[in-house]
Amino acid sequence: MKNGLRVMLISSLKPGEEPELISDDSAVESEGEGDEESEDGEFEKSDVNCGSCTHEESPKLRKAAAALCVNVGSFSDPLEAQGLAHFLEHMVFMGSEKYPRENDFDDYVCQRDGFTNAFTDGEFTIFYFDIQRRHFGPALDKFANFFVSPLLSEDCVNRELEAVHSEYELAKANDHWRLEHFVSSLAKDGTPYRKFGFGNRISLKDNPTSIGTNVYEMLRQFQLRYYTSQLMTLAIESKVCPIKEMVTLNFIWSLPSMLPFYKAAPLKFLGAVVGYEGKGSLLAFLREQNLAVELCAGTVTTDNTRHNQMTSLFSISVELSELGRELPFTVASHVFSYLQMLRAAADFSLENPDASTSPSGGRTLSSLVPEYQKLCAAKFRFQEPLDPCDTVQVVAMSMQTFPSDEVYVADSLLLEPDLKLYVDIIRRLTPETAIVTLTQYFFPLATNFDLLPREEDDEVPVDLNLEPGRENARAFGQLWHQQRTKFNVPIAHVTVRLCSNIPKSAKQKAILHLWACALDQRLQTLVYSASEAGLLFSVSAVSNGLEIQVSGFNEKLFLLYQEIFDLLCAPLTNSDAGLLNDRKFSTYKDSHIRKYLTDATEHLVVDYMKALEALSLDDFVQFVPQMLSQIYLKAFVYGNLSKTEALSFFDYALSSLKPPKAAVLTSLPIPEFPVCVNRLRVMNFNKVDVNTCLSLVTPLQGTPSDDLKLEVMNELFVSCLKEPAFAYLRTSETLGYSVGLYSWLLLSTTRQCGATLTVCSQANKFDSSLVAGRMYAFWYRIIPQIIFRLKPEAFQTAGSFSITRQCAPFVKVDSMIASNRLEDATMEVEMRRNRAEILSSVPIFDRRQRAISILQNLTLKDFQDFYRSTYFNNDRQPVLMLQVRSSKFFSNQYIL
Incomplete structure (x- = not known):
């Protein structure tokens, strides 16, 4: 554009779709898209005593998205105020001269x-x-005005500074960010890479104040200097981890910037070579020695902190087993020995580029290049479209680096292989x-295993033609089949769930989880080539x-499926059992509380811990055939697979397992809580973490119900109050960076629904009693004022209600109707939605259509009566206050 802004417009038209059929008016969309589903949109299902059912979708609306990337990031932070770029990212969203109200844009969009x-990287800051x-x-006008005339109100500085500090405290508890900070601290003094890009209260307030620097003025100058149209790229698509107690050994190399060599894709190709998990690979060897669980290699090329104009970081990350934690030097020696042999093989390939076999008998580096290039091309040609919000982010960032005509292919294809570069x-x-x-520098020792003895990849797709067909179904258990050709890709998704009544005790469920992990790990070694060939x-x-999922190019999908079921009943070894024990300990400790409180069949975490301590291989040997003796299959075959092919997946599972009888599935009991405020406090497992998390969980009484009205009302209730909750708890009270009100639906278990209000705060700033008090104030005092003072005209159209000094617009019922009409942007989105229904006890495929009908006939009185009889009714509605307290700042004097 004339002002220097570079813009890319992305059309969301699908192949063969006429532009005139796309309209902003929902009625026109109905006419243009309504007929397609009659041909390939139904489901058919049958079991021993059931016939078929048909599902038709209603017309769908679409989303639009925009992302703006500014060519400045934390590398440009002034030394006296490190984290300033990140701080400015926060401040930009606090209003503009044209739209001065705080959170106006967030309110409007959400x-x-x-x-x-938004996020800040080393060289870029991106908003989307x-x-x-x-x-x-x-929305685009409000978004644009952030950069035309941002308000940057001085009144917001201290409040948003606390939000930045809260985000920093949360990041401190994250292994990824701790490692990133450690790596940056090893950079040379005076280099941009050494700067503290996150920022906190010390770097953005205490340090500048001590030397007489005005941070607000510096923020203004930083914005005027860098937030210019010449440094911006805009992409528009429209109508036109908790701490995991896993120990990793990380190897990082700082290479010259690989951005100029993007056509050769060196980081991706070598990441695939080193990260290979098949037979003879480094990871396979480490697993055989019971030293490692997982290994990943390469660079995320979209991570600007690790891949920029100064350097490109190549890393190998090894997740250690329990034995590996005791022998990190041994693991390091194997890694360096592998790399030494890889260098020898690379030199051989450079001298003999036409050779396909190395002197050791493995494949040469040069022979892998054409295969990788072919796989990249196949994946790119038939990749599913991204969500518009993801697309515009990728495009806006890519425009800063690549020519406009290569934005889409530069990071996906191997355009110009360069063997000499790979070897270098x-x-x-x-x-x-x-x-x-986690260790010191280590030099290579001799290790005896073959380098890259990779076999020819049988899973590389050859036939990429589409083959549409009709739906069908199958008896014994349930087989659901939906053939889809609307997305025009030769891809399929298959899910098979083996349901059983056997796993009940804590010991049995612990074995089930370990067995699943062991199977998954063995498969990674045996069929890793499938994942490289676009199969997942x-x-x-x-x-x-147990749930088994396979997806990818349909031509070779059945071969992968067969290998999985062939392995399912294979005996486990001591290596399999020992490798995963301590890994599952951390999983239970980190994420158990929520599941325990929503599933009445779940056990206490201490029971799982005791069961894991006493497990032996004999327990596995006894449990597996016992579980497989009584199973009930639920299968969903979706995508470019015919009726006959769908039946073959179901039949192969049964013929492989040969269950003596089918399991009889029963409904799960619904957890019951006393009708009062139930309080549960637990301590953070991380003894030095200052973060504390509080959740007010409210299971909606009356659910599950065959009447979807309660579920729809619950969704509307949360939609109405999301922004007021954010405005009060985060903006006004500044309790923490992570604040939210969420609705939930346990579709695959009890079908109960409810709402949860969550605040993640810091115990060194607020004690839990204060945070809980503010949450109670919002739930019991502010929400009733919003609901009962709402005017009828504001129920259907955008109204407003004042919360202290913050004005939060009320959600429109029309917007919820429109959101239920949004089309499925990708195959995976549609597949996941329909799979969730199939795996539930009562599938409702027209759930969105029924929701629309309910919303269209809804009145304000209906909504207020719902609230009055449920969440507002303290004589009927139980509430659960969960607290995960910081052990570091815990005191027995704090009582809720």
């Missing part, structure tokens, strides 16, 4: 089923949002130049059994 966020397309124009990088991966965390798989434990 209450129209949208999402907004998505919203229902018909509201995109006003491998030669740089030496012990002398590595940063190694997972094996996971669920509340009543």
Whole structure:
């Protein structure tokens, strides 16, 4: 543009779709899109005693999105105010001259089923949002004014500074950010890489004040200097981890910037080579020695902190087993020995580029290049479209680096292979130049295992033609099939859940989880080539059994599926059992409380810990055939697979497992709580963490129910109050960075729904009693004022209600109707939604259509009566206050 701003407009039209059929008016969309679903949108299901049912989708609306990337980040922070770029990112969203009200943009977007966020990287700061397309124009105007004339009110400085500090405290408890900070601290003094980009109260307030620096004036000058159109790129698509107690050994190399060599994709290619998990790989060897659980290698090329104009960081991260934690030097020696052999193989390939086999018998580096290039091309050609919000972020950032005509392909395709470049990088991966965390520099020792003995990849797709077909179904258990050709890709998703009544005790459920992990890990070694060929798989434990998922190019999907079921009943070894024990300890400790309180069949965490301590391989050997003796299958075959192919997946599972009889599925009991405020306080497992988290959990009485009205009312209730909750608890009270009101629906278990109000705060700033008091004030005092003082005209159209000094618009019922009409942007979105229904006890495929009907006939009185009889009725509605307290600042004197 004339002012120097670079803009890319992305059309969301699908192949074969006519532009005139796309309209901002929902009635026109209905005419343009309504007929398609009659051909391939139904489901058919049958079991021993059931017939079929048909599902038709209603017309869908679409979302639009925008992202603006500024070519400045934390590398440009002044030394006396480190974190200033991140602080400015927060301040920009606090209003503009045209729209001065705080949170006006967030309110507008979120209450129209949208999402907004921003992040600061080393060289870039990016802001983005998505919203229902018909509201995109006003939202884009509000968004643009942040950069045309940001308010940067001095009154907001201290409040947003506390939000930045709260975000910093949360990040301190995250292994990823701790490692990033440690790596940056190793950079040379005076280099931008050494700066503290996160920022906190000390770097942005205490330090500048001590030397007489005015941070607000510095913020203003920083914005005027860098937030200019010449440094901005804009992408528009529209109508036109908790702390995990896992120990990793990390190896990091600082390479020259690889951005100029993006056409050769060196970081991705070498990441695939080193991170290979098949037979003969480094990870397979470490697993055989019971030293490691997982390994990943390479660089996330969209992570500007690790891949920028100054340097590109190549890393190998090894998740250690219990034995590996005791022998980190041994693991390091194996890694460096592997890299030494990789350097020798690379040199051989450079001297003999046409050779396909190395002297050791493995494949050469040069022979892997064409295969990787072919896989990249196949994945790119048939990749599912991203969500618009993700698309515009990627495009806006890519425009800062790549030519406009290569924005989409630069980070996806291997355009110009460069064997000499690959070899040069491998030669740089030496012990002398590595940063190694959890150990010291280590030099290679002799280790006896073959380098890259990779076999020809049978899973590489050859036939990429589409084959549409009709739906069908199958008896014994349930088989659901939906053939989809509307997305025009040769991809399929298959989910099979093996349900059983056997896992009941804490010991049995602990074995089930370990068995799933062992299977998943063994598969990673045996069929890793499938994942490189665009096929994905997972094996996971669920509340009543085992779930197996495969997806990807449909041509070779059945081969992968067969390998999984062939392995399912194979005996476990001591290596499998021992490798995962301590890993599951941390999983139970980190994420158990929520599940325990929503699932009446769940056990106390201490019971799982005791069960894990006493487990032996004999327990596994006895449990597996016992569980598989009584199973009930729920299968969902979705995508480019015909009726016959769908039946083959179901039949193969049964023929492989040969269960003597089917399990009889029963409904899970619903947890019951006394009708009062129930308080539960637990201590943070991390003894030095200052973070504390409080959740006010309210299971909605009367659910589960065959009447969807309660579920719809619950969603509307939360939609109405999300922004007021944020305005009061975060903006006004500044209790913490992470604050939210959420609705939940336990679709796959009890079908109960409810709402949860959560605040993550810091115990060194607020004690839990104060935070809980503010949450109670919002729940019991402010919410009734909002609901009962609401005017009828504000119920259907955007009204407002004042919370202290913050004015929060009320959600429109029309917006909820529109959000239920949003089309599924990708195959995976549609598949996940329908799979959730299939795996529930009562599938409702027209859930969104029924919700629309309920909302269209809803009155303000209906809504207020719902609230009065449920959440407002203290004689009927139980409430659960959960607190995860900081052990560091705990005192017995604090009582709720």
